[in-house]
Amino acid sequence: MTLTAPRASTRAAPAAPGRPRSTLARRLVPYGYLSPTVLLIVVLMVVPIVMVVGYSFRDNVIVQENSVFAGFANYTRVLTDPDFLAALRNTAVFISVSTVAHLVLGLTFAMMLNTQLLSGVTKAIFRIVYILPWLFTIAVIAVIWRLLFDPSGVVNYVLQTVGLVQQGVNWFGDPATALWAVTFVNIWSGYPFFMISLLAGLQGIPADLYEAAAVDGTNWWQRFRHVTLPQLRPVIVSMAVLDLIWTSHQFALIWMTTGGGPLNSTEMLSTFTYKQAFSEYEFATASAAAVIVLLLTMVLAFFYVRSQRER
Amino acid sequence: MAAVKTRRTLAKVGVVTGLVLGGLFAGLPVLWMLSTSLKRNGEVFQSPPQLFTEGFSFDAYREILGNGTQLRFFLNSYIVAFAVTILTLLVAVLAGYAFSRFRFPFQKTINAAIISVQAVPPITLVIPYFGLIVALGLYDTYAGLILTHMVFTLPYAIIMITAYLNTLPRELDESVKIDGGTGWTALWRILVPVSVPGLVAVGVYTFMISWNEYLFALTLTRTDDMRTVPIGIQLLMGQHSYEWNQMMAMSILGSVPVLVLFLLFQRRFVGGLTAGAVKT
Numbered sequence: 001m002t003l004t005a006p007r008a009s010t011r012a013a014p015a016a017p018g019r020p021r022s023t024l025a026r027r028l029v030p031y032g033y034l035s036p037t038v039l040l041i042v043v044l045m046v047v048p049i050v051m052v053v054g055y056s057f058r059d060n061v062i063v064q065e066n067s068v069f070a071g072f073a074n075y076t077r078v079l080t081d082p083d084f085l086a087a088l089r090n091t092a093v094f095i096s097v098s099t100v101a102h103l104v105l106g107l108t109f110a111m112m113l114n115t116q117l118l119s120g121v122t123k124a125i126f127r128i129v130y131i132l133p134w135l136f137t138i139a140v141i142a143v144i145w146r147l148l149f150d151p152s153g154v155v156n157y158v159l160q161t162v163g164l165v166q167q168g169v170n171w172f173g174d175p176a177t178a179l180w181a182v183t184f185v186n187i188w189s190g191y192p193f194f195m196i197s198l199l200a201g202l203q204g205i206p207a208d209l210y211e212a213a214a215v216d217g218t219n220w221w222q223r224f225r226h227v228t229l230p231q232l233r234p235v236i237v238s239m240a241v242l243d244l245i246w247t248s249h250q251f252a253l254i255w256m257t258t259g260g261g262p263l264n265s266t267e268m269l270s271t272f273t274y275k276q277a278f279s280e281y282e283f284a285t286a287s288a289a290a291v292i293v294l295l296l297t298m299v300l301a302f303f304y305v306r307s308q309r310e311r
Numbered sequence: 312m313a314a315v316k317t318r319r320t321l322a323k324v325g326v327v328t329g330l331v332l333g334g335l336f337a338g339l340p341v342l343w344m345l346s347t348s349l350k351r352n353g354e355v356f357q358s359p360p361q362l363f364t365e366g367f368s369f370d371a372y373r374e375i376l377g378n379g380t381q382l383r384f385f386l387n388s389y390i391v392a393f394a395v396t397i398l399t400l401l402v403a404v405l406a407g408y409a410f411s412r413f414r415f416p417f418q419k420t421i422n423a424a425i426i427s428v429q430a431v432p433p434i435t436l437v438i439p440y441f442g443l444i445v446a447l448g449l450y451d452t453y454a455g456l457i458l459t460h461m462v463f464t465l466p467y468a469i470i471m472i473t474a475y476l477n478t479l480p481r482e483l484d485e486s487v488k489i490d491g492g493t494g495w496t497a498l499w500r501i502l503v504p505v506s507v508p509g510l511v512a513v514g515v516y517t518f519m520i521s522w523n524e525y526l527f528a529l530t531l532t533r534t535d536d537m538r539t540v541p542i543g544i545q546l547l548m549g550q551h552s553y554e555w556n557q558m559m560a561m562s563i564l565g566s567v568p569v570l571v572l573f574l575l576f577q578r579r580f581v582g583g584l585t586a587g588a589v590k591t
Binding site: 027029030031033034036037038040041043044045047048049051052055061062108109112113115117118126128129130131132133135136137138139140142143144145146147148150152153154157188192245248249251252255256269270273274277278283286287290291293294297298300301304 | 319322323326327329330333334336337338340341343344347355356358359360401402403405406408409413415418421424425427428430431432433434435436437438439440441442443458459461462465469494522523525526530540541542544545548555558559562565566569570573574577
């Protein structure tokens, strides 16, 4: 890489005539343009990650003046905490169910919006309606669904009217339903991003592939299995991994609907870590949890980068 | 022939039914928020539920817009989101220019680092940020929020702007250099003006990210003078008696900027967004 660079940069930035500049100065030019970015990344990411790793091996951090080295004690404390293990389990359910549902809904809606049977205007109107949930901030989504899922709210009214439940269910307040309720809300708020990307993917599939398949006398399902899905596969794989990562970051939705309760039933890695730091002021334990969350994300990110390479 | 036509009609009925059902799933909660914001608080949970009630009024909006504390939340959100957008575009244009027009050592490494920032969990960053921002004296200030929001907006903006500049022919900026200009003038006189459509899309998305950000706004501010809209909505929710109609009115007012930006720039924006998500 270093060997090819000078040749490439000469081609990219020929010296202005009449203004000779040293090669060293010319080579430094791109770094000049990048310096604000690099500075921000160092301050906002490199330094903080070093700090949080440092905190995680110490005790009495942030709130007290003199911290002491603690070895792996914080990690042992976190990894043996039943609340943390519950959070790990809940997060796994939450992100996997959300991602699968986002994919299924996103693909179904994208295919309906891509139909040749309706006019462009009709499709454009439906498209805006379908994107709506994605345009609201999580705080708004949290209050909407707290209103709808209230024991005397409209969702319970409808379910009681059709006889599915006997009395109003406290969806966010009952340990048996809370995790499913927050997952449902996350599905509602997150599918449009999948849908938009898959819609673009569908529109990029060459029409002659379908024509050739139709000539072979295939039915709708065969065309879906053997043309649509293989063509969308790269988009689906990278979107799914990205969604797993982003859903695992979800904090605001949980915090504003259930707060991780009742009885830890919706505690996630993010809410667990937040509570350790900003409710318990156990910044050292919180840092150990934060580093574990980072490592788990790195595993997902590794798969993301690999899926990108394959393309 | 008749059979083909019948099948086509059946398919159309199926698709329209599916689209309407999906549309209700997506749209009804939003409609209910709008309807609740126009009710009296006592009517919110009346049975059977009604879309429009006798107490139909804009009082909830009047309450929110007449309240100095709430207005301050809006002002704060606008200040932070605009500042984040301008700074992000400025820094990202410079970085995008470097990535698009130069080849240099460690280019791939720096690029990979920028992409990987997107995967770092905010909850991991918020703990050291708390220590760092307090140490820098930026706790409970606009500067603290603006700086930390950029960790989310910058990677995306750089990737998008680099991709956009890559689509512009090199002859465009080379011609300036042949006339004796520098890369700097080529960037600002030629490339930036030509890139306005791409910069608008990136700017809209940046504004949305900053406007919606919750975790950092929650932990790095303390007083009502610095709180942003998402925190304001949560504070309304935390009060003893739930004023549902006001919470919904505040939610709608808090969503207007993003909705307007999205509707104005929809086409360009969706295209840019998918390009970023699919190709990077």
